[in-house]
Amino acid sequence: MTVLPAVAQGLHVRRLGRGARQVLGFHCTMAHSGALRGLAQGLGPDVAVTAPDMPSHGRSPDWDGQGSVLDRMIEAGIALLREPMDLIGHSFGGVVALHLAVQRPDLVRSLVLFEPVFFAVAKQDRPEDTVEDARSMQPVHDALAAEDPETAARLFNRLWGAGGTAWSDLAETTRAAMTRGVAILADANAQITRDPHGLLRPGGLDDVAAPVLLLRGAHSPAITATANEGLARRLPDAVSLDVENTGHMAPLTHPARVADAIKRFWSRG
Template sequence: MRTAQILPQAAHVSHFGHGPRPVLALHCTIAHSGAWKGLTRILGEEARFTAPDMLSHGRSPDWDGQGCFQDRILRIAETCLTEGPMDVIGHSFGATVALRLAVEHPERVRSLTLIEPVFFAVAGQDAPELIDSHASDAQPYLDALSAGDRALAARLFNRMWSTASSPRWPDLPEATRAAMIRGIHVVPTMDAALFDDTAGLLAPGRLDRAAMPVLLLRGALTHPVMEAISKGLQRRLPDAKEEVIEGAGHMLPITHPEETAAHIRTLWSRAG
């Protein structure tokens, strides 16, 4: 374990595996770098994972509220690209940061795995009715957050991205619930980056820079908006393939690590 220095705040970075292939893994919101443990147990002989904790998550300090949160996490991720071209994996919000890395530093990214990327601006262009559906589903957690009830907000947000077979809130470990409550206030601050594409990734020709092999991975039971995002990115990226894991929802790297690892292995063989 080490700490990556970045102004004005530092982020904790975890390391897993001891294989020859260098990988950068970026977790989803209200999780932490430990969310990759199931996947790294499977792939740890083949790869070594660098996995930072986002600010307000895991062992990293609370975000100071300055600037754009996605920009801040991008800067942290950039400091972790230390071993030449790396295979980059991102989940949910982490996948949107991974996509920015691939566009802004294509020479440093060997392959790109985007697991359920919540880049809602894509669906905003392709299927705006699904954005409306997502907004309706998200409103209860936003109302709770506005009322100052972070515990309820985290519970409702977690439910929105869960499946029928997911553990219920009372069944989650207390430490897991506390971590979700700690980070939930950060989620709506990402809206400009995710819905309005403030980084300009959808500008004409911009995604062409991400010409490396790309895997778009989603769960069959996830929110309907995710299919529109995944298929929209597949059309826009030069070398992208989409795969769907049956029986999985949004949290598929945690719930279905074996299937996730199999698809990643296929991508890595394609990337060389």
């Protein structure tokens, strides 16, 4: 693992692997760039993954509340897209990667999105799914409003985390990192439930020239299927697949399975 200079909008950036095939990766909320290590290893020795830490995550500075986290990450991605690269994004990181593919289609060789939480798609296609998501997330937002970030992190992790491990059984450093990361949730939620850059307007995704793979854990909430299928219909060259016996955190819990799906997709040429 090589640590790169913090050149992308002041964010910490790391490099996983030393291969010739250049990949730009974006982690999910309450994780960090190192969470992509297993996936990078599964992709093989020919791959090198460059991955920034989001604000308030990993070794990046705390979120300063200026602008939006989405725009900050898009700007960071543009700074790192210096040659044609494959993009991989998980959850909110998938939303970032999608926006990059729209803004710089000339530098995106392929696009892999694992459950991009762009729930503005569901708002258009199946609004009842967004009602259920809002209901399940309300306790998280209530905890944030009450300035109780640890409770918000615990509840969010219960909804979207790997599951199977009680909050009290997580390492203290892990709980602290998740509690720190939850600081971006309110802003991120505002970006994913609306469409600030107009990607869903008629023809808004037509410029994405790269082939797109939309992946989903077969046991994930229904809204993730609605988002993936809706994006697949709107993108010029996209396929949507489920990864069996996995959930939202499959890139961390089952990185070999996810990597195998990506390698099969890449082999299409």
